Amino acid sequence: MQLASMNRALWARAPKMGLALFLACLLTACSSTPSAPSLAIFGSYFPAWIVCAVLGVIVAVVIRQVLIIVDIDGYLPVPLLVYLAMAIASGIGFWFLWFGGIPQ
Numbered sequence: 001m002q003l004a005s006m007n008r009a010l011w012a013r014a015p016k017m018g019l020a021l022f023l024a025c026l027l028t029a030c031s032s033t034p035s036a037p038s039l040a041i042f043g044s045y046f047p048a049w050i051v052c053a054v055l056g057v058i059v060a061v062v063i064r065q066v067l068i069i070v071d072i073d074g075y076l077p078v079p080l081l082v083y084l085a086m087a088i089a090s091g092i093g094f095w096f097l098w099f100g101g102i103p104q
Helices: 002-027 048-070 079-099
Strands: 038-041 044-047
Touching: 038 048, 044 048, 048 079
Parallel strands: none
Antiparallel strands: 038 044
16 A cells, blocks of 8 residues: 555656756756856856847847837837847857857
8 A cells, every 4th residue: 555655656756857857958968068158247257148148139229229210110010029039130140250150
């Protein structure tokens, strides 16, 4: 009787343990090199992708202001997606310009 209840308890925790194992396996692919590119800003090291993402958002905000001044902003079909795509594209562009391509 106790063995059956222990088996049920183990099977009840199996999805959680499987998810934890899956996430741990995903984290092993976060960096293929011993140290990911990082930048020292005010004495703290930040991952380079965060800097590129922030620069991408800043570029998207500037482009949005230009489109509002030129009065094109009202004609965009889904402005949120357009500005999100601009931020992602410019962030990836900064990464390519700064680090010379796809990280290896």
